[in-house]
Amino acid sequence: MRLVTLAACNLNQWAMDFEGNLHRILQSIREAKEKGATYRLGPELEVCGYSCEDHFYEEDLYLHCWEVVVEILKSRETEGILVDLGMPVSHRNVRYNCRVFILNGKVILIRPKLYMADDGNYRESRWFAPWKHHLEVEQYYLPGMIRQITGQTTVPFGDACIATLDTCLGVETCEELFTPNSPHIFLGLNGVEIITNGSGSHHQLRKLNTRLDLIKSATSKVGGVYLYSNQRGCDGNRMYFDGCAMIVLNGKLLAQGDQFSLRDVQVVTATVCLEEIKNYAGGSSSRGIQAADSVGVQRVDVDFQLKSKTLRVPPSPEIQPRLWIVEEEIGYGPACWLWDYLRRSGASGYFLPLSGGADSAATAAIVGLMCELVLDGIRAGEKQVLEDARRIARRESDWVPKDAKELCSEIFFSCYMGTVNSSDTTKNRAADVAADMGAKHCAVKIDDVVDSYAKIFKQISDKTIKFKTQGGSYTENIALQNIQARSRMCLAYYLAGLLLWNEGKQGYLLVLGSANVDESLRGYFTKYDCSSADVNPIGGIAKGDLKKFLVWAAKMKGWGSLVDVVEATPTAELEPNTADYTQSDEADMGMSYVELGIFGRLRKVDRCGPLSMFEKLIYEWDHLKPIEVAEKVKRFFYYYSINRHKMTTLTPSYHAEVYGPDDNRFDLRQFLYNSKWTWQFRSIDNMVKVFEDEGFNGKAQTDKA
Numbered sequence: 235m236r237l238v239t240l241a242a243c244n245l246n247q248w249a250m251d252f253e254g255n256l257h258r259i260l261q262s263i264r265e266a267k268e269k270g271a272t273y274r275l276g277p278e279l280e281v282c283g284y285s286c287e288d289h290f291y292e293e294d295l296y297l298h299c300w301e302v303v304v305e306i307l308k309s310r311e312t313e314g315i316l317v318d319l320g321m322p323v324s325h326r327n328v329r330y331n332c333r334v335f336i337l338n339g340k341v342i343l344i345r346p347k348l349y350m351a352d353d354g355n356y357r358e359s360r361w362f363a364p365w366k367h368h369l370e371v372e373q374y375y376l377p378g379m380i381r382q383i384t385g386q387t388t389v390p391f392g393d394a395c396i397a398t399l400d401t402c403l404g405v406e407t408c409e410e411l412f413t414p415n416s417p418h419i420f421l422g423l424n425g426v427e428i429i430t431n432g433s434g435s436h437h438q439l440r441k442l443n444t445r446l447d448l449i450k451s452a453t454s455k456v457g458g459v460y461l462y463s464n465q466r467g468c469d470g471n472r473m474y475f476d477g478c479a480m481i482v483l484n485g486k487l488l489a490q491g492d493q494f495s496l497r498d499v500q501v502v503t504a505t506v507c508l509e510e511i512k513n514y515a516g517g518s519s520s521r522g523i524q525a526a527d528s529v530g531v532q533r534v535d536v537d538f539q540l541k542s543k544t545l546r547v548p549p550s551p552e553i554q555p556r557l558w559i560v561e562e563e564i565g566y567g568p569a570c571w572l573w574d575y576l577r578r579s580g581a582s583g584y585f586l587p588l589s590g591g592a593d594s595a596a597t598a599a600i601v602g603l604m605c606e607l608v609l610d611g612i613r614a615g616e617k618q619v620l621e622d623a624r625r626i627a628r629r630e631s632d633w634v635p636k637d638a639k640e641l642c643s644e645i646f647f648s649c650y651m652g653t654v655n656s657s658d659t660t661k662n663r664a665a666d667v668a669a670d671m672g673a674k675h676c677a678v679k680i681d682d683v684v685d686s687y688a689k690i691f692k693q694i695s696d697k698t699i700k701f702k703t704q705g706g707s708y709t710e711n712i713a714l715q716n717i718q719a720r721s722r723m724c725l726a727y728y729l730a731g732l733l734l735w736n737e738g739k740q741g742y743l744l745v746l747g748s749a750n751v752d753e754s755l756r757g758y759f760t761k762y763d764c765s766s767a768d769v770n771p772i773g774g775i776a777k778g779d780l781k782k783f784l785v786w787a788a789k790m791k792g793w794g795s796l797v798d799v800v801e802a803t804p805t806a807e808l809e810p811n812t813a814d815y816t817q818s819d820e821a822d823m824g825m826s827y828v829e830l831g832i833f834g835r836l837r838k839v840d841r842c843g844p845l846s847m848f849e850k851l852i853y854e855w856d857h858l859k860p861i862e863v864a865e866k867v868k869r870f871f872y873y874y875s876i877n878r879h880k881m882t883t884l885t886p887s888y889h890a891e892v893y894g895p896d897d898n899r900f901d902l903r904q905f906l907y908n909s910k911w912t913w914q915f916r917s918i919d920n921m922v923k924v925f926e927d928e929g930f931n932g933k934a935q936t937d938k939a
């Protein structure tokens with residue numbers, strides 16, 4: 235019986251932080267060895283951090299990566315363990331995204347990535363070339379600093395696997411798992427028994443299921459062990475890498491790391507019996523037919539066995555995966571991201587303009603969850619988490635917060651900024667939400683600031699600006715609303731700079747924004763109002779999902795104030811109420827949040843232009859006539875296009891969803907449109923005529939006829 239213990243890691247690496255990254259890599263190797271592992275897999279590009287982006291153009295980066303390898307080799311931590319590092323390597327002046335294998339103080343193989351990730355947020359081909367020589371290997375000339383330590387001159391570089399004395403191990407890097415013709419297929423058919431995947435994969439709602447399904451299906455088809463390692467945390471950008479290292483054997487999950495956690499280093503291990511792989515793979519005769527016909531994969535032989543020295547550690551049993559519901563993903567992903575952002579930014583807390591509405595309440599709840607996670611970390615003995623909490627809160631070196639609320643009161647500040655148009659209902663709701671989280675809250679009136687603008691305008695005009703309800707024009711009405719919203723933004727930064735000073739503390743607060751996907755897409759917000767902030771945890775999440783999150787948080791965390799928030803009609807409270815008029819978001823927008831969510835998905839996920847959006851909706855919205863569907867689609871595209879410019883200045887926000895409108899990275903589209911869409915809208919009009927001529931009057935009406 236040959237048992238092997240294998241380790242996969244979640245590391246909270248930080249792009250360009252070579253010092254911290256080295257420290258975490260060494261810690262993970264030590265932990266893997268302590269757990270009896272003879273192989274340790276790290277995340278993609280872990281040495282420099284995944285999101286170095288255009289730093290990958292810099293030769294310095296490649297130098298520093300090798301310097302980190304020197305330190306790893308010098309540490310002698312690689313004795314008795316095969317270390318699989320993620321690192322960029324320049325070979326013959328071509329940059330590759332590689333796995334670097336180190337064993338007993340020697341570099342034994344460098345394996346470049348074959349298929350780059352370029353969809354959505356990814357741009358790997360901008361910096362790296364894919365390795366084009368399928369199953370071929372060249373010699374890589376090691377840098378002098380490595381030669382001096384290892385005595386080696388060259389090392390195999392290319393599409394090869396590693397043959398130990400007892401098994402064979404091959405590589406598939408992140409995106410390669412997602413491609414139709416994944417390497418695990420030819421590797422598995424070629425007798426490779428252990429497939430390793432070091433990833434840099436960011437969180438997106440419901441994505442873990444996809445990863446798990448792909449890995450399970452890979453190993454249930456070809457057999458073998460699949461190790462998945464991933465980066466975790468905010469490594470300096472809008473994405474949260476969600477860890478969740480996994481080890482799967484023959485389609486069965488044996489180990490799973492945390493998806494949402496503040497631990498910097500997590501090593502999961504599983505012990506597998508090599509005979510089980512042989513039995514499984516060899517037992518399938520149809521696999522055997524294909525395997526007998528497969529092309530050989532190059533092997534790099536190493537005089538080392540992965541087999542455990544002891545039989546006392548039993549094979550790992552199958553476990554059930556921990557999959558989170560969407561509401562939890564919405565809460566915990568951004569909460570972890572906010573913590574990393576805070577501890578890495580040098581700021582001493584967050585400031586939130588809290589309106590009593592759903593969006594800012596959801597943002598407050600996410601900060602509340604962040605504080606709970608910090609407390610969990612402290613209670614679990616995570617030294618780094620406690621050290622960070624003390625530093626951020628600027629507290630004494632022996633301070634330990636007794637609960638999440640105490641921590642919150644040190645690092646989370648909120649303010650309700652009322653005008654004559656605000657109500658006591660929203661003011662009280664905001665105070666209740668802050669109290670539930672434990673935030674330090676205040677309420678102020680900002681009418682003096684708003685009125686001063688009207689006074690200044692008097693210096694250049696005799697005209698009095700009036701709201702619509704007072705007989706004013708659209709232009710006056712918008713101007714009067716926008717100045718309230720924009721004054722709040724200035725005040726937010728003013729308070730974020732002063733509130734700690736007021737407490738006798740040093741430092742500054744980061745301003746949180748809370749505009750959601752839907753209002754961004756429709757442009758239903760004031761440019762440079764409180765949607766302009768330092769960071770926004772909910773900018774990638776739709777209103778409907780946020781409401782579900784609030785309901786979940788109210789129930790699971792006992793934050794009762796959130797129930798009132800969800801039940802309230804969304805309103806900006808920027809116009810005066812009259813006997814027959816109360817401002818409401820959906821009336822203002824000319825569409826409902828539900829409709830907006832549908833438009834958003836069709837535009838981004840289903841890649842619909844105006845015509846195909848109309849053609850899809852005409853059958854889905856069968857309660858409407860073709861002309862009514864056409865009007866709704868046209869209205870959406872009109873508002874989307876006149877407001878697209880607002881996306882260019884959107885606050886950096888957590889990437890969460892496939893329908894994100896983030897112009898800076900995820901949704902690359904122009905921001906100056908012909909908002910008349912003449913050609914496209916004419917095509918819609920023509921289709922309306924076709925439907926009408928056929929007597930199609932909305933399915934419901936047509937069926938009745």
Ligand SMILES: Nc1ncnc2c1ncn2[C@@H]1O[C@H](COP(=O)(O)OP(=O)(O)OC[C@H]2O[C@@H]([n+]3cccc(C(=O)O)c3)[C@H](O)[C@@H]2O)[C@@H](O)[C@H]1O
Pocket residue numbers: 712715716719753757758759760761762805806808819822876879905906
């Ligand atoms: N093509 C273009 N490229 C670049 N910039 C462009 C531009 N067109 C206009 N602009 C600029 O944008 C400005 C217009 O944008 P902006 O100032 O935001 O004003 P605008 O979009 O006209 O009005 C704000 C909208 O948000 C609504 N609102 C206000 C406050 C709160 C809420 C809520 O969410 O509850 C909603 C309000 O009812 C209104 O529909 C122009 O004055 C100009 O400066």
Ligand SMILES: Nc1ncnc2c1ncn2[C@@H]1O[C@H](COP(=O)(O)OP(=O)(O)OP(=O)(O)O)[C@@H](O)[C@H]1O
Pocket residue numbers: 586587588589590591592593594595649650651652653656722747748749750753758759760763764765804805806807
């Ligand atoms: N009275 C207020 N006091 C404090 N902040 C406010 C107030 N009104 C608006 N804000 C801030 O401005 C942001 C945008 O305002 P807007 O009226 O567009 O609200 P919203 O996007 O519907 O969000 P919410 O659901 O939080 O009200 C809010 O999320 C909030 O951060």
Ligand SMILES: NC(=O)CC[C@H](N)C(=O)O
Pocket residue numbers: 278350351356407408409410412433434435436
């Ligand atoms: N770094 C990668 O190759 C990541 C791409 C992959 N599709 C993912 O999101 O997990």
